[in-house]
Amino acid sequence: MPSTAHITAIGTAVPDHDIHHAFIDWARARLPESRSAKIFDRMAGRAGIGHRWSVLPIGDDGGSPVDAGGFYARNLLPGTAERMQLYARFAPALSLAAIDALRAQVPLDGITHLVVASCTGFVAPGIDQIVAARLGLDPSVERLLVGFMGCYAAVAALRSARHIVRSDPDARVLVICVELSTLHLQDTPALEPLLAMLQFGDGAAAALVTAEPHGLALGQPFATTLPDSAELIRWDITDSGFAMHLSGEVPARIAAGLSDPTFAAAATGGRAPSDIDGWAVHAGGRSILDAVETSLALPADALAASRGVLADNGNMSSATLMFVLARLLAGPPIREGVALAFGPGLAAEGFGFRSAA
Incomplete structure (x- = not known):
């Protein structure tokens, strides 16, 4: 019978810059009609969200990315290339922070497979290769990058880890999900996309999946x-x-x-x-x-x-x-x-x- 795969532990990490309320102020100012602004305020108040975190650095004046001196404080918002440069810099760093939180719970020696899911950026060599190199993983570690699937990509990543462990009971699979949603702010006067952007923040999680009966x-x-x-x-x-x-x-x-x-x-x-x-x-x-x-x-x-x-x-x-x-x-x-x-x-x-x- 195939082995049962287990999530032994999960480590999580978010950046230290809370941008939720700064975004609300920025978004409200873009709505041309008082009716739309009132709807936005009502939906923001009912969203059930108190904090959203961003990898974007604090502005020159100590403010958020949409304030003076921040990443988005310009008439023409940054292009995709500039946003991807930040993805290549911050996605591996946030992934490693989640891995550190995981390592504080379980040993991470003997990793045989690495599965990474992310839909908010592209870089090659990929996040999987960058993280593997920074962790000093053996070059023989098998890697899988799950890209652009969106919110259910964690299911695909963990499902893949399960298949690996069921076929190889000695496998030790490191699974990472890392998303930098705040890199994709759009300047728009339309209510629906502003309400969509109201939901999203940055974060990373790392899990160890093995056949060991824990978790x-x-x-x-x-x-x-x-x-x-x-x-x-x-x-x-x-x-x-x-x-x-x-x-x-x-x-x-x-x-x-x-x-x-x-x-x-x-x-x-x-x-x-x-x-x-x-x-x-x-x-x-x-x-x-x-x-x-x-x-x-x-x-x-x-x-x-x-x-x-x-x-x-x-x-x-x-x-x-x-x-x-x-x-x-x-x-x-x-x-x-x-x-x-x-x-x-x-x-x-x-x-x-x-x-x-």
Whole structure:
């Protein structure tokens, strides 16, 4: 029988520059109509987000990236090339900070495989090669880079690690998710994209996946797609960064999908919600968490870990789910868990998990 793969531990890291409230002030000033500004203020107040962190340096006057002297304090925002230069500098550094947090929990000797997920930048040699070199990993370490999948990329990364361990019980897989969403600020007077940008922050997470029976045992992965929804979540690569399109229809479409027993079963790996005592739902936004909670008739505290990550960090794209799993790892044992994330497609991907025996 194949070995059971386990997430032994997870380390997380965020930058030390909180940009959430500075962004709110900046975004409000771009809305030309008082009605739009009032809607934005109401949605910002209801977002359930207290902090979002950025790798962008503090401005010359000590302010945020949108203040005088900051990265975005110019009439024409930086081009994609300039943003990618910062990605190449900061993504490896934040990844290594998450690895340091992981190393404080478990030894990281004997790494055989490295899986890295990221959708907010491109660089070659890749983040996987840069991190491997800085860690001094053996050149024989097998590497996999999962790129541009969006918020459910953590599922793909952990799923790949599970496959590796099940085929090679001696494998020790280092999994990294790193996202620098704040590199992609767009100057727009439109309400919907400003509300989308309101959600996103920077963060990195690193996990060790092995056959050792510690932490969370990874179960069967699953995936499904909502029909006629491909345009609801989209990244467009432009000359001034990556433009996120996150439709306001997304929460309602997720709610409608989860109200369909067939889709709900596919989005939970066939598990009945009442049988699940551990929920790791990607914190894509308060309204998305509300849609999952209401549609599946979950207890009020079922998504506490996800809401806590959203409040403290915002949506960090692929890294977010790892932050949620880290909170569950630190909590009571889980008999039957489900990890679930939504992203471009509109797809739902996830896997079952439980606490190791």
